[in-house]
Amino acid sequence: QQPVQSPQAVILREGEDAVINCSSSKALYSVHWYRQKHGEAPVFLMILLKGGEQKGHEKISASFNEKKQQSSLYLTASQLSYSGTYFCGTGESNFGNEKLTFGTGTRLTIIP
Amino acid sequence: DAGVIQSPRHEVTEMGQEVTLRCKPISGHNSLFWYRQTMMRGLELLIYFNNNVPIDDSGMPEDRFSAKMPNASFSTLKIQPSEPRDSAVYFCASSLAFHSGNTIYFGEGSWLTVV
Numbered sequence: 140q141q142p143v144q145s146p147q148a149v150i151l152r153e154g155e156d157a158v159i160n161c162s163s164s165k166a167l168y169s170v171h172w173y174r175q176k177h178g179e180a181p182v183f184l185m186i187l188l189k190g191g192e193q194k195g196h197e198k199i200s201a202s203f204n205e206k207k208q209q210s211s212l213y214l215t216a217s218q219l220s221y222s223g224t225y226f227c228g229t230g231e232s233n234f235g236n237e238k239l240t241f242g243t244g245t246r247l248t249i250i251p
Numbered sequence: 252d253a254g255v256i257q258s259p260r261h262e263v264t265e266m267g268q269e270v271t272l273r274c275k276p277i278s279g280h281n282s283l284f285w286y287r288q289t290m291m292r293g294l295e296l297l298i299y300f301n302n303n304v305p306i307d308d309s310g311m312p313e314d315r316f317s318a319k320m321p322n323a324s325f326s327t328l329k330i331q332p333s334e335p336r337d338s339a340v341y342f343c344a345s346s347l348a349f350h351s352g353n354t355i356y357f358g359e360g361s362w363l364t365v366v
Contacts (some may be wrong), residue, residue, distance in 0.1 A: 238296055
C-alpha cells in the first residue's frame, strides 16, 4: 500500500523552513527520501533504518518514528535549488526480496 | 562509476506497435526495479528482480507488459501491443543488497508517447 505524504504542495520564500511528512499503515524497516526536478530522475537524499541508522547528505535531516510508521524530512533555510517534488519510499522488512513503494509526492516551490 | 543506463530516452510510437525499453544497471548491483511514472498515479513499481530472478510482478498492468533480465547487466521491459494509456516515463533503478538497508538509484528514464 502506498505511503501518504503531506502536504501535497508547499510554497516557501527563500530562507524559510519546511517539513514534509510520510506515513504508512504498515510496519516499516526503512524510509528513503528522494527529490525529483521536472524532467529528471529522482535523486537520493537520505535513508532511515529501523534502529536509528541514517545515511545521506549532511545538509539534509530527517526523523523516523518506528512505532507510528512515520517519517519527516526537514528542510531548513531553504534555497532556490531545493525546489522540486519530494518522494518518500518505504521498505517493509530487512529480509531478502524487498521492494520500495513510493508516496504520492510533495511539490516544493521556493520563491526569491 | 556509470549510473543506471536506459534506452531509448524518448520514443514516440503508434498504437499497436511493440515497444522495448532497455536498462543496464550499475555494475555489481543485484536488484533491479522497473517503475512507471504518470501524473495521475505517481511512481508505480511494475516489477523487480533479485539476482536476475523476477520476484514480484504484481504491478505489471496486464499481459501486454513483460520484463526479462537475461543476465546481471541487462534488462528489458516490453509492451506489445502498445496503447495510448501506456504513455508515461519508465524508470529503471538498481540497488546492491537493498534488503540490507541500501537505497536504489534511478536511471534517467525512458519517455514513452503512444499516439
